[in-house]
Amino acid sequence: MFAVLVIEREPLTWAQLPGMVQLWIEGTGVYAMAGLVLVVLFRALRPANAPLCSAPIWKATLFLGSVSLLLLAAAGVLYAADSTSENRSWVFRSGCIGAITAVLLPILENLFSLRWRRIWALAIISFKEAIRRKVLWVFSALALVFLFASWYLPYTPQYQLRSYVNTVYRAMTPLLIVVAGLLAAFSIPADLRHQTMHTIVTKPVERFEIVLGRCLGYILLMTLVQFVITAFSLVYVARGVDPAAAEESYKARVPVFGELTVERAKSVGREWGYRKYITAETGNRAFWVFHELPDFSKRNSVRCEFEFDIFRTTKGVQGRGIYCTFVFETPRWNSKRLNDYNIDREWLSANLSAREADVRAQSERERWFPETLQRRLRLIQTIQAFRAQTEKRETSDRDQLALANALADEYGRYELRSKEVRDYHTLFIDAPGRLFAKKGDETSDRPPLFVIVRCESPTQYLGVAEHDLYLLADERSFEVNFFKGAIGLWLRICLVITVAIALSTYLTGVISFLVTMMLYLAGLTANFIQSVAEGTIQGGGPLESALRLAKQVNPLVPLDQTPTTRLFLGVDEVFRFVMRLFLNVIPDVERHDLTNYVANGFDIPVGQLVVDNVMPLVGYLIGWMVVGFYLLKSREIAA
Amino acid sequence: MANDVIVETRNLTKIYRDFWGRQKKVALRALNLEIYRGEIFGLLGPNGSGKTTTIKLLLGLLFPNEGEALVFGEPATQVKKNERIGYLPEESYLYRFLNAEETLDFYGRLFDLPADQRRQRAQKLIDMVGLSQDKRRILKEYSKGMRQRIGLAQALINDPDLVILDEPTSGLDPIGTRWMKDLILDLRKEGKTVIMCSHRLEDVQDVCDRIAILNEGELQELGKVDVLLEDANRVEMRASGLRLNDELRRDLDEVLQRYGGKLEFIGHPTTTLEDLFLRIVKESKEHPGRRYLPPKEGEDKKTDDGEKPIGSPFAKEGADAEG
Numbered sequence: 031m032f033a034v035l036v037i038e039r040e041p042l043t044w045a046q047l048p049g050m051v052q053l054w055i056e057g058t059g060v061y062a063m064a065g066l067v068l069v070v071l072f073r074a075l076r077p078a079n080a081p082l083c084s085a086p087i088w089k090a091t092l093f094l095g096s097v098s099l100l101l102l103a104a105a106g107v108l109y110a111a112d113s114t115s116e117n118r119s120w121v122f123r124s125g126c127i128g129a130i131t132a133v134l135l136p137i138l139e140n141l142f143s144l145r146w147r148r149i150w151a152l153a154i155i156s157f158k159e160a161i162r163r164k165v166l167w168v169f170s171a172l173a174l175v176f177l178f179a180s181w182y183l184p185y186t187p188q189y190q191l192r193s194y195v196n197t198v199y200r201a202m203t204p205l206l207i208v209v210a211g212l213l214a215a216f217s218i219p220a221d222l223r224h225q226t227m228h229t230i231v232t233k234p235v236e237r238f239e240i241v242l243g244r245c246l247g248y249i250l251l252m253t254l255v256q257f258v259i260t261a262f263s264l265v266y267v268a269r270g271v272d273p274a275a276a277e278e279s280y281k282a283r284v285p286v287f288g289e290l291t292v293e294r295a296k297s298v299g300r301e302w303g304y305r306k307y308i309t310a311e312t313g314n315r316a317f318w319v320f321h322e323l324p325d326f327s328k329r330n331s332v333r334c335e336f337e338f339d340i341f342r343t344t345k346g347v348q349g350r351g352i353y354c355t356f357v358f359e360t361p362r363w364n365s366k367r368l369n370d371y372n373i374d375r376e377w378l379s380a381n382l383s384a385r386e387a388d389v390r391a392q393s394e395r396e397r398w399f400p401e402t403l404q405r406r407l408r409l410i411q412t413i414q415a416f417r418a419q420t421e422k423r424e425t426s427d428r429d430q431l432a433l434a435n436a437l438a439d440e441y442g443r444y445e446l447r448s449k450e451v452r453d454y455h456t457l458f459i460d461a462p463g464r465l466f467a468k469k470g471d472e473t474s475d476r477p478p479l480f481v482i483v484r485c486e487s488p489t490q491y492l493g494v495a496e497h498d499l500y501l502l503a504d505e506r507s508f509e510v511n512f513f514k515g516a517i518g519l520w521l522r523i524c525l526v527i528t529v530a531i532a533l534s535t536y537l538t539g540v541i542s543f544l545v546t547m548m549l550y551l552a553g554l555t556a557n558f559i560q561s562v563a564e565g566t567i568q569g570g571g572p573l574e575s576a577l578r579l580a581k582q583v584n585p586l587v588p589l590d591q592t593p594t595t596r597l598f599l600g601v602d603e604v605f606r607f608v609m610r611l612f613l614n615v616i617p618d619v620e621r622h623d624l625t626n627y628v629a630n631g632f633d634i635p636v637g638q639l640v641v642d643n644v645m646p647l648v649g650y651l652i653g654w655m656v657v658g659f660y661l662l663k664s665r666e667i668a669a
Numbered sequence: 670m671a672n673d674v675i676v677e678t679r680n681l682t683k684i685y686r687d688f689w690g691r692q693k694k695v696a697l698r699a700l701n702l703e704i705y706r707g708e709i710f711g712l713l714g715p716n717g718s719g720k721t722t723t724i725k726l727l728l729g730l731l732f733p734n735e736g737e738a739l740v741f742g743e744p745a746t747q748v749k750k751n752e753r754i755g756y757l758p759e760e761s762y763l764y765r766f767l768n769a770e771e772t773l774d775f776y777g778r779l780f781d782l783p784a785d786q787r788r789q790r791a792q793k794l795i796d797m798v799g800l801s802q803d804k805r806r807i808l809k810e811y812s813k814g815m816r817q818r819i820g821l822a823q824a825l826i827n828d829p830d831l832v833i834l835d836e837p838t839s840g841l842d843p844i845g846t847r848w849m850k851d852l853i854l855d856l857r858k859e860g861k862t863v864i865m866c867s868h869r870l871e872d873v874q875d876v877c878d879r880i881a882i883l884n885e886g887e888l889q890e891l892g893k894v895d896v897l898l899e900d901a902n903r904v905e906m907r908a909s910g911l912r913l914n915d916e917l918r919r920d921l922d923e924v925l926q927r928y929g930g931k932l933e934f935i936g937h938p939t940t941t942l943e944d945l946f947l948r949i950v951k952e953s954k955e956h957p958g959r960r961y962l963p964p965k966e967g968e969d970k971k972t973d974d975g976e977k978p979i980g981s982p983f984a985k986e987g988a989d990a991e992g
Contacts, residue, residue, distance in 0.1 A: 075690065080732045080746035143748070151778030155764060162766040162807075225762040229823065232728045232756040233779040234748055668730035669685070 039621075040496075041642040052123070054649045057614045059126020061653065062133040063102055066095045069660060082663050083136035094132035101125030137659050143236050152230075152243020157251050160213060168209055169255060175201040176266050191267065191275035195512075195629040198263035203519055206259070207550065210252050210523045214530035215543035217244050222667065231667050241531055241658040248527045253520065260516040264509060278456075279631035282511035283335070285500035288318030288481060298341040298491050305339050305493035310485045316494045320479040324503050326466035330420060331431055333458050333502040334358075334481065339493030340453040351452035352487035355445065358461050361476040362442025370405070371441050378409055378436060382429050386410060405440060412436040412464070431462060439464035448486060461501075506633050514634040518624035521647050525617055526550060528651045532658035536665065553619030563609035571602025617650055675831055675862045676704035676727060680736030683722050683886075696722040698886045699736065704864060704879075706830075709857050711877035711894070712866035718883040720866040721759070724835055727864070728756055740831065752780065755829035757820050759836040765809040769800050769819050772808065776823045787826075794822035799848075813840035821852070832856055834865040838872050843946045850876050871943075874898070904930065913937060 042050060070092070073079050082088060105122035112118070160166060175197065183193045218240070221227040230240065271280050293314040295306035308314045326332045340352055381388070389410055393403040416432040438444050444462050451457065466478070481499060485492040526546055534542040552559060561567040569575045569585035577598050578585060589595045622643055627634045681700040685693045697719040704710045712720040725731040726738050729746045738745040741753060763772055770791055777787035795804050798818035808816060817840050824832060837853070838846045846869075853876045856863050867873050873880060874894060882890040890897065911917065913936065922932040953959060 080729065081744075145781045147778050147781050151775055155767075155775060158771075159764065159766055225758065225760070226764055228728075228730060228758050229756065229762055229776070229820075230779065231730065232751055232754065233776060233827075234751040234781070235779050236748055666731050668725045 041638045042646070044637065044641055047641065047645075050645070050649075055123060055126050055130065058649070058653060059098075059123075059129045060102070061614065062656075063095070063098060063125070063129040065656070065660070066091075066129060066133055067099075069664075070095070072664070079664065082660070083139045087135050087139045091132045091135045094128050094135070098125045098128030098132060101128060133656060136663075137238065137656060140236055140238050140659070144239055144242070148235055148239050149243045149246060152235075152240060153247035153250060156213075156217060156244055156247025159217075160248075160251050165209070165213065166255060169205065169259060171205060172201060172259060172262075176262065189275065189278075190272045191279040191631075192629040194267040195279070195515075196625060198267060199515070199519065199625040199628075202256070202259055202263065203522070206252060206256060206519065206523055207526055208547075210248065211526045211530050211543050211546050211550075213251070214244070214248050214527040215534050215546060216539035217248070218531065218534045218662075219537075219539035219542070225668075227667055237662040238659050241535065241655065241662060244531050245528055245655075248531075249524055252523045252527065256516060256520055256523065260513060264512050267512070268509070279629060280508045281631045282506040282508055282633035283500075283502055283631055284504035284506060284633045284635075285335070285497075286320060286323060286503050287497055287500050288320040288479070290494065290496040290499075291317045291319065292494065293317070296491060298493070300341075305495045305498075307341060307491040307493050308483070308485050309491045310488045313484070316483045316492075318481040318483075318496075318499055319477050320481070320501070321477045323466065323478045323501070326463060326501075326503075327468055329463035329466070330416070330435065331460035331463050332466065334461050334499065335456055335458045335502055336451075336483075336499040337454055337456040338451055338498055340451065341491040341493055342489075343491065344489045346487070346490060351450045351455075352485065352490045352492065353448045354451050354486055354492060355447045355484040356449055356459055357446075357480075357482040357484075358438075358444040358465055359480040359482065360438075360442035360465055360478060364441075367441060371437065371443060371445075374406065374409065374440070375433075375437055375445075377406065378413075378433050381410075382413065382433060384410055409436040409440055412439050431460065434462035435464040438462040439467060451492065458502075504633075508628075508631065511631075511633055512628055514636075514639065515624045515628035517634075517639060518622040518643060521622045521643055522550075522619060525619070525622075525647060525651065528658075529617070529654050532654040532661070535658050535662040549615070549617060550619060553617040556616050556618050556620060559609065559616060560613060563606050563613050565603075565606055570599070571605050573598040573602050573605075618646060621646065673706040674703050675706050675741060676702065676710075676864065677739045678702045678723070678726075678736065679739075681723070681726060681733055681738050682735035683719075683726060683731060684734045695886050697726070697883075700883075700888055702881060702888070702891070704862060706862055707857060707860050708878040709853060709863040709865065709876050711873040711880040712864065712883065713870065713873055713880055714866075714883035714889075717885075719886040720883055721835060722886075723883070724833055724864070724866060728754070728833065752827065753830040755824035755827060755832045757817075757824040757832070757834045757837055759839055760816075763808055763816065763820060763823065766807055768807050769795055769804040769822070772819060773822055773826055776826045780827045782827070790826055790828075791822075794825055797825075797852075798822045814842060814845045817841055817845070817849075821849070829861065831862045831864070834863065836867050837865055838867060838869055843943050844950060846872065847943065847947060903933075907938070 069082075083091070101121055102125035105118050105125055108118040108121060179194075179197050179201070183197060218227070221230070227240075231237065268280075290306075292306040292308060293316075294312060296309055296312065296314070298307050306316070308316050334356075338354075342352075346352065381392075384392075386407060389406050390403070392398075393406075398406075413432045413436045416435050417428065420428055420431070434444055439462075442465065444465050446459055449457075449459065479501075483492070483494065483499070529549060530542050530546040533545055537545065558567070562571065565571070569578060574589070577583075577589065577595065581589075583589060589599075624634050624643075626632075678700050681697060681702075682695075683697040684695050687693055696717075700719070700723060702723075712723060714720050722731065726733055727740055727745050729748070729751075732746060740750045743750045764775070767775065773791035773794060774787050777790060782790070795801055798821060800815060800818055800822075803811070803815065808819065811819065817837070821834075821837070824834070834853070838849050841849055850872060853863055853865065857878075863876075865873070865877070877894050879891070879893050880897065881888055918932070918935055921935065925932050
């Protein structure tokens, strides 16, 4: 089995929301200020202008913009004087909030004039246009994928579902994105070219309504199209699923992830630093700390799934993995009781079927301490109670679970030794449910669960990442999860449509489409662009890289400090500065790719969709809507 | 009178510039106009004289470089004024994938009209423009004249107080042209103000109360049509019950000379080609089956029913067989 959820970037959480908003304000505020300055300059230089809003609101905008500009300038001065000053942050943030408000004032005034009926009319027009011009026939190209893709996909039973999911998403994505981009980019320019726009703007239509109506229309259209395609895709993916694949991925696991700490992590020389390694020789361990857990107290067992990377320095045993010890500890666990725990575990293994009278008899024979007797009586009672609850379970499994539950109930600990781990295979442990029972003696400031993993096999390295181990809280419907995954694509479609329409209020259709696609593609490589802009990438900027190529110097070797090198590095610094300015314009497209969740059978939490996908997208698109408003409002329709 | 000023331009100037702000063309220079409630106002001028630019400035499709245009007392760039305006562009720039009903429903929505009102008005206007039979056909299948009709219907969907028509008779056949002119006159009867610009001077002459003549972006003439067209140095008279002969011509010449005048022309009046055409079409509808018969040698033109030949070059189908 091979269900791997690789998450290189931790999804945002509700707790991070204030920080996100603050970052958004600081990022957007600077752009808002720059935009406002441009608008004022443009209007001053071009006498032929229409008012963007009523005179009082425009005065308020100018006033607020001026104050914000002063605040931002003051923040700059404070930063130059003392870069650690806390006051600077507040001054800067106030300036940003002021700039955003100033830019939004004309739009807010305009909102009162908007009428839903007009926006809906414009939306419906977009819808009808696409349908009657038979644009949607282009999606029949997907039939080729449905008909012939399976000819080319490598067939491995357990990979089947993942391959199909990846294929349909990979086929849907470019087609839907390109068609959405084309439709949106050419709509307003076509209206302007054919002058149908003349008959619209000479009605009491706010120009912002045109932007909103077009966006809404195409988003509705693409939503409908995507829904149909997703439904077909689901049928294609789900028909005749191999049982191995169903076991592997035809589900939506609800994982509970912990926070990973690795003691004295080892490097095995792999370039991808996603995993850290532990080994038996050094005895270093991997700790997962679970800060929050759902209520598992009523369960007999809680499944803990994991998949690890094994880096072998020796061949090992043919067909075997390596062996690890897993320890689950709760706040009730007291390490001073480790000896008792080990002795009790051995005793209990040998006396699983003992009755209370047998225990008492043994106690008298072996002269146990009274507390030992009481403890073992409790253990036996717990086992009996567990057996009574789980009569239908198989005996051997039930006995082991009963033992584990009894010890967990008594000690707040569960230890499993010599668990075989295979390279990149998802395996599981059933942790006893009594581990999670609330007994009132927990120390409140300690996290509810630690999971500790040790490697037992000498000369082998175990690679672990934070999301390699999780508790399985629930298993949900694959079908629902498939549609949730499609929401990621839908959000990207919304992004493309909004950006293309905002651009097309000023640019021609072709240019709007090209710029939109360029932004989208840049978004796919946003991490790389960010590392270039921040200078964290090995090999430096474009000129430094070119120089290294020409001189055949590898990226890790420092360059000689010649005048040419200094000049190149200086130009790269300017390049990086310019890139940093435009970094926020590039959409984070990768964020919305949820295929990995669906393909590997992991549930996409609704909360995560909202916080990690919808909200950043809304924050990004607000800027483009503002751009669309100002451009179309300033534009002479008949020029 | 001030309250009756529907459109006012003050020193209205429009200069087209390139991307870098360099002047390309002065399309309109310091135009001062007042258009009053209930009149039909014509904008005349050769191509590039600034007629359409003026209309676009009044509609807010263009922004003035200098001066201002006021419509209903509000700046032309205000959207709210559009609630009382109907605009028919030169070409009917409508969505050709919609049918007539959908088109009017769409424009009705843009005026935020409720559904029942939209339906009623659309039906009434479709009947009015004579497209009842074709209301379910998409506009792509319409002839130019039909598109002009549906264009006019969309311009009237909001029952506007001011109707702006850019080349309203463009693409219309003579029947359509007459219909359009009658409709413009009807709009005036309803108290609406109409501004139209046209190359067809006879249309402007027929319907407009006042005209402005533009050339090279400047106002050259402004005033009432009948006053502007009056030739005060000539006298025209009509008489009936007479046959024209040399004696009459001579007597009239003597009388006119006695008053210091001179007879320039005397003859039988001719009708206009438009009137002739309309009468023929009307008669052909009233007498189906009639057709034109070429006169035989030595004969005057004649129809099979012996009616007056001029204007009726028709014969009934099968007349030869009957007669």
